[in-house]
Amino acid sequence: MWWRNTINELVKIATKIRSYIGIGALTLLIFIVLFAMKADGKSYIGFVTASFEQTLSFNGKILNGNLIAFIIMQMLIVHVPLLISLVTGDLLSGEEAAGTVRMLATKPITRTSIVLSKWFSATIYTLIMTVWLGFLSLFVAKWMFGSGDLIVLNSNGLLIIPEADLAWRFGLALIIAFLALWTVATLSLAFSAFAKNSVGPIVSTMAVIILFTIIGTLDVSVFDSIKPYMFTTHMAAWRSVFEDPYPSYEILESIIILSAHIIILLGITILRFNKKDITS
C-alpha cells in the first residue's frame, strides 16, 4: 500500500505545474550565469585573481567548466531551498486546502504510510533538482567553457585542484548538497503537517533558514553552543570537499547532523499527522 501511494504521490508531483516552476527557475538561473560568464567571465575572474597576479603567473584556462560549476553551486545553493519548498511545503497542506485529505484518510492506508509516501516523493523531487543542478552546472558548463583545473579561493588562500582530482569531489559535494536540501524538504513537509494551506509552510521554511543563518553568522558567544547543531551551519558543508586535505571528520559530522535533522523532522511529521483530527 505504501508503494502504491508513493506512485500516486509521484503522479501528483509530475502533473502539478508548481513542480516545474522550481526546475524552470533553476534552469533559467543557471543559463543566466552561464551567459554572463560567457559574456564577461574574464573580467569577473580577473577581479578575483588580480591580487595574486603580482606573485603568481597563471598558465592555462582558469575560466573553465569546473570553475563555473563551482560558482553556480555557491550562488544557487542558497536559493534552491525556496524552489524545493514550493513543492514539498504543499504536500500535506495542499491536500488539506483542497479537501482531498478527507478522501485520502478514509482509505485503508495508515497515516504513517501517507506521510512516508509523501516524504519519499519529496526525496525523489529533491534528488531530481540536485541532479539537474549538477548536470547543468557541470556538464553544460564544461560543454560551453571546456575543462581544466579548478582554482578555489577560500580562507586559507588560493587552492588549485587538478582536473583529475575533481570528479569525485563534485560527486561528493552534490551528495552533501542533496542531504542539505533533503533536510529543507523534510522541514517544509513537517510545517506542512501543521498548516491548512501551502503558503505557511513555504514562508516558515524560508524564515527558519534565514533566522538560523543569521544566528550562525552572529559572532555572539551566547549562540556558540547551538551553532554546531543548527542544520544551516552544515548546509554549506559541500564546500569543504574542495579543500586540501579535505576535512573528512567535519564532513562526516555535517552528514550526521543533517541526517539527524531529517529523522527528527520526519518523526515530528508522522506524530503530528497521526494525531491530527481531520475536520476540514
Add this chain to the structure above:
Amino acid sequence: MSLIEVTQLAKNFKSFHAVRDVSFHVNEGDVFGFLGPNGAGKSTTIRCLLSLIRPSFGEIKFFDKSLKENRAEVLTKVGCIIEKPDFYKYLSAQRNLEIFARISGKDITKRQIQEMIDFVGLNGREGDKVSGFSHGMKQRLGIAQTLLHNPDVIILDEPTTGLDPQGIIEVRNLILRLRDEQKKTVLLSSHQLSEIEIIANRMVIINQGKTIVEGEVQALLEKQSLNLEITVENKNPFEGLMLSKFPNLVVRNVYKSTYHVEMIEDIRIPLIEALVNAGCGVKSVIPKRSLEDFFIKMTEK
C-alpha cells in the same frame, strides 16, 4: 446482523463537547437516515466512523470488529462521501479514480474504472480535468469513487448539498439502485428530510451530541399525532363546528381560510363528513404527518 454499531460515542475538542453520547446500529441492507439539526454532531460522528477524528470515548464497530483495531480491514469494505467530494482538480476524472483505486485495498482494473464512469454517467468526460466539472458532475464522480472498490457499507454525508433538483433526484435514484439492485447498506446523513422519508427504512435523530430517537422510519412516524391542513370556503361554519363538535382538536389558522388541525386519533372521515354537512365548502384536506414535523418535535424537546 449489525454492520455498524456505535456505542456511547463522545468527542471533545478541548472544552467543547461536539458529541456527548451517540449510540445506534445499522443493519445489513438498511438505508439508514442520520438526522440532526445543524451543530448536532452529525459530521463529527461520521468523521469518527471513518477514522478522520479520534473519538474521546465510546466504541465503533463495523462487521462486529472494532474500527480502532481493524481500521485498514474495515475501510476496505467502506465507501464514503464526506459533505462534498473533493478531487485533484489538475487531474482528469479517470486519473483521479486511478489514484483512489490504487489505495482502495483491492486490485481494480482500468476496465472496472471505465465501467464505474459509465455507471455514473460520466462517459465521454473521463479525460477532462476535474477543474472544469460542475458540482453535480463532481458529486457523480464522488459516487464512482465511493463504489469503485465494491464496498459493503456506503456512508454518504449530505450527498445532495449544493445540487439542483435534477441532481438531487439523480442521487436519490442512485441510492435506491444501490439498495435494490446491489443490496448495499447505506448510512445517509441529510438535511433533506423528505429524502430520508422516501428512501430510508431506519433512522436515528441526534441533537446536541446525543441520540434522541432511533428506529424504523414508518413506526416512528405512526407514533406521532396526525395533522391535517384544511382549506375551506366558509370560515364561520368551520370555526363554529370545531368549537361545538370537536373541542379536543388543536386548530390553528395558518393562512386566510386554511387551518392546521392536530389530532391524536385518526378521525379524518367523520371530521370531513361533518365539515361537508355543515356547508363549510371544503376545498382541500392535506395530511401533514411528515418526518419534518417529527424531526422538529424531537429536536425541540
